[in-house]
Amino acid sequence: MTADPIRWGVLGASDFARRLMGPAIHAARGHVLAAVASRTPAKADGFAAFAPGLRVHDDYDALLADEGIDAVYIPLPHTLHVEWAIRALEAGKPVLVEKPVAMHADDIDPLIAARDRTGLTCVEAYMIVHHPQWHRLRTLLDDGAIGRLRHVDGVFTYDNSADPGNIRNRADTGGGALPDIGVYSIGSTRWATGREPMEITHADIDWEDGCDVLTRVSARFDGFTAHWVNSMRLLPEQFVLFHGETGLIRLTAPFNAGKFGEARLELRDRSGITRIETWPDVNQYVLQVEAFGAALRGEAPFPWTLEDARGTQTAIDMAYAAAGGRPA
Template identity: 75%
Template structure:
């Protein structure tokens, strides 16, 4: 019998409490073993979920815990690489929340630490673990859209009523593109296996140094893309892949089961719409189990640090095309 992979979480973030800690607890062959936080009130829901959970008062103490095999890092964006590297140097595999860094160059130390230690290190880019995205990739590989001509992507929400949120704080890596541009940009790259040649349009609205609305267009080899990401618009999300022979639409591409049911629709020249659904799947559980398979040498993790760096490169290109980010 294979021993379970024992996880520690750095910081009692809301997202860790609501999504990733329950996913680790639910994943087959995984145990939520420790949490690092000084706040007993924040630790309580984690302890309720996983009785026997060890609570450390510092991140360093958790990294020194010999009963931890893998570490999940849900800290503010600007702290991801620092603590990802520290986890690797402490002998722990590490799954780091997105975005890994604020620039492509900022990811390099994490890649170097992964290579030096031989441990698993990855970005927690959960959507590639959902079968709906694997199916979309297969449809494109099989030529269902024909010659792909255009990709349209939208991911928006409105957190204007929460100015203290780190997503609204420039010094902590806030902004729509770091938070959700990674999904529209990264899913386009992953599904099409293509990289943009240029950003052809970048129109960004700024508040307190954070991009709160981003309308960005890009040219890829053979097709164009247009993405809208916002922290000041009614929640919406979809992805559309439009070719000369067919269309593929993903209606809940990023928060499947929360925003809506995981559905992929596609049609060709006969105008017959086909539909496939995946009810009840948890992409975060799939992500944890895929990371475990990579640790055990059973399968390659489908989203590498280099994949994450590629998406960050596109975000860097979008900021550059918009004239750069204002000072934090």
């Protein structure tokens, strides 16, 4: 890649892309949002407010054929991610695809094959691994700051019960708490520790219209256990606690840092003293875009691969199986 700005196209004018990822692309150093494709072009109007001169395509294939696009971001409904990511790669466009990449771990394999076949960058938009609070936490764990890790607790909840038409509340578009936010509680545990769940020891899931709306999942890793609560029907809350034999670390806004609350890491040891570190002005979405650009230019590897995404989806598949499977 040259030093010219990387010109992005967004495949699907989702609300999330308009509010967060579109502005992040346009704010990132060395990047520009150049085009949006939407089958309802009026939905693209909100993007022009921060990206003047934006091109609007009324067809996804037209954006993939646009020679003025260097990379594609895909925020389509979950069930469309693999199909359109493969089509983007085959059109010669590197891809940043929203989480979850797919609804089953095996469904990610054709995308991995397409990435390898084309030699192009294709990664999941798992923004938290770009935030410095998570890098700091992983360093502390590796350095033994809390001694031997014995247990992880993760909670991520919100309430969208008033929006039944939301794709997260529809089974046909890949809805559910585990696909939407379980990827964070489970995936962050995997990434921070570098370990995989050996067994799902408990899975209790509440279902509505084929979507999991409240999940309580416990797992056994090599050396520690974990328990995760994810819900689309509870008061908003999020935290992650890593509990060791000589100390503990808590992240108080681990997933929506800056929106849910200030990014804050609390480290407490046997002395009873709690040491606090904060990151008040970090935009993890901007950092994610800049990391993607660094990967395209060969400057640094992207810290979250399709294989990482597949590992999290494998754990989610295990949780569903432990709960007796998804509704027919």
